[in-house]
Amino acid sequence: MPVPATVAACDGAAALPLHAVDASENDLGGDVEEPTGTVLTSSINLANTILGSGMLSMPNAMASLGLILGSLVIVLSACTSGLGLYLLSRCARRTPGRDSSFFAVSKLTYPRAAVFFDAAIAVKCFGVSISYLIIFGDLMPDIAEALGFEAWLLLSRGFWITFAIAALAPLAFQKRLDALAYTSFTALLAVAYLFVVVAMFYFNPRRGPLPQGDIVLFRWSTEFFTHLPVFVFAFTCHQNIFSVYNELRDNTSKQLNGTITVSIGSACAVYQWIAVLGYLTFGSKVAPNLLVMYDNSLVITFCRLSVAILVLFSYPLQCHPARNCLDKVISGISHAWTKEPQFERIVDEGDSAADIPANDDATTAPVVHVMSPAMHLSITSVLMILSYAAAMSVTSLDLVLSFVGSTGSTCISFILPGLFYYKMHQHSRWTRMKILSVLLAVYGVFVLVFCLGANISRVLDGDY
Template sequence: MVQAYHAVPVSVEYEDADNGRPTDHEGSALLGSGTSGVGIAKSEVQKEGHATLTSSVGNLANTIIGSGMLTFPRALASSGIIPGMLTCAFCGAVSAFSLYLLSTCGRHAPHRRSSFFAIATLTFPRAAVFFDAAIAIKCFGVSISYLIIIKSLLPNVVASLYHDLSSPDTNPPAWALSGRIWISLVMVVLVPLSYLRRLDSLRHTSYIALFSCAYLVLIVVLCYFRPIEGMTPPGEVHLIKFTPSFLSTFPIQVFAFTCAQNLFPIYNELKSNSQKRMNIVIGTAIGSTTLTYEIIAVFGYLTFGSHVSANIIAMYPSTSLFIAVGQLAIAILVIFSYPLQVHPCRNCLDKVFHFESANDKLDDEAVADEHVAGELTPLKHTLLTAAVVGGGFTIAYFVDNLEMVLSFVGATGSTTISFILPGLLYWKLTKDDPNKNKLLNLSALVLAGYGSLILVFCLSYNIYNVVHPAIGNGLA
């Protein structure tokens, strides 16, 4: 049996973001049977956010940017410059709209306790635990893919740097070319970062990761104006030319903006999290990443034309120290993006496991209060983090390629988190409100429908690749 929760308005005093003066904010609290609304309100008021706009933008942008940006020049090659740039901007705009809907939904949850589970409990209570399970699986899969990328990339980086910084006749030691050794060493850094409770604590690593991304942009732009010896000669360049590979590159553009799993933690931790300030965070993060993708896509495509591959950094000769450092920058970017997947995965698993615990003890008021507050006990925090990090490391250590499995996880999980849930949750919360914005309410439903179409298309495409791998690879 699912425990029912309802929204109770709570008057909360907090500092207004625009003028710095205390104002009355009409919030909501999810209350289980036997929970005191006044008690929850007082405890929540004391827990204000401390994250700045800069750190919030940095963490959200780092959640967005990943290895997918390396494929954007290939996306332009599949459709031409103009359609490729338009689809990139479209995907960014749709992602920004979905994040806006989620941020407005967050105001219906307990003060500083917004989450997919909290909002789903208000809208689709029987499905709330399944939503969190889907998010956890998706984030866990992405975290594994990051470790596999690190495992395959760092040995190449070492070989390139060793070639450039030492005698050409000498080779690096065998251990330095072992991917398994490298991910074992990297875990020394990642484990402490993964145990951090607040997303804002990862702001410094996000800044480093974004600097690494800027270095890649520098490589792509400079190598267009001053090509390096040994580069592949450019092929044809078209303003508009659709090819069959567009079917595989468009979903990559769609999923390159996935970051909704960290929207609620950022919302909860942002100081004075008014909608205006959240709009600044969302707009800046999406706008900057869209601009980054566009620059990499255009200059990468203009440099190599129709000969561009699905990994733009691999197109440049690693015999150049400038390029070798760029490969290291990509590795750093992926390394510091890993904790941003562990954080939401752990939180969602807590909701999934606590859901069962709460249902077994519906009469236990303490359990209900903990369920509302959403705090992880030190023991649960330790165990869940160890399970996520340890399980992901074990899989990545022994497996070299999870591409097919992750493609199915991405097609279902990313689409659900990024489009279907934001649209459905906002639509459900506002559909009976007499003062609702009818156009916005309808647009939210359209977003959910768009996500459903993307899900069906990507699933169908993945199944087709499994059944007809030769044809599928040809399209890609």
């Protein structure tokens, strides 16, 4: 028997009926748990989602733009990404209890497109998870050889990808994002090590001077649009913001905003440090993968090992949202053949404020897991098997990641947050946040069209 659900409307509006919820949905093999996340653990998970392979390509991206312009683009990407996270957190408060997701927000705004949104997010996360396996498989044989191992098995790329899948299984099957906080913290130690190594080699007094004019402050060309997706991709963590909202013990605006600020701010600082020092060390000759520019010393070998561990522990952070999105897609398709509860359009005629007050109450409902154990097991297994098969058969995903950055990352980071927020406030007065949401969506469309076009042009010209 459907029962109406009401929640306090976002941004100061009165409580509004959001949709009819079938009370039996949460009893079909699902479970509920008390939220245990903190600002620290949630910030660590978001930061680990952000800080991945993008760190290694930042110096090369900066070299294409110049020192000052590159630094400004990093800050711009951090601010726009943070704005997207903030808008999604505002939209999360419109969903009942602690069962927020892209699918739930889509059902309140664009119900007919909800399945397509989640499918796109799942494909994006799945593609990134494949890239992590490929990076790990490419790094480990060189690491093993540098450490003196000669066994052919340890020098095999396929062995290390197989090892990664086996080792990651317990983490990939975790139901809660908060359960990955300790592995995320371990991965961030690898970031700290890379942070130190880059500085150590830059300040090395034996480093030779760069050629005259090799460092430029501004550089503008059409290549700007082919490198911009690198910056966008580097700050994408939006697929996990709803899990953070659901699992934070105190998910008030103050705590959630603090989580966003810490994760985005720390990532921006790390990217600036690595990009600037990497560019100043090697100039315009810096490679897309910074680590290949250094000699095979013991310090660099362990740095490569730390990056391998980083991408290894980042895999579950992509598997988690991909699984949740695919579950929503499967549920949406199955509901298309059955009678589905009706969703009411959001009306915000009573809105009078741009933000939820800083002292708003935390959601007291438990974390809802509506995915059945069988579905959880099935989807996770399929994701791991397919990502394993793809990583074993593909040796380079440079082109794929360029398209992922200009399409999937752009949609998740800019277009969807802007559209969702605007739709939820379409009948309210124009506030600063509503204007920013529209501008963010327009910026996302701009990035998608021009950057995707530039990458397609490079493919047609044979530059890849």
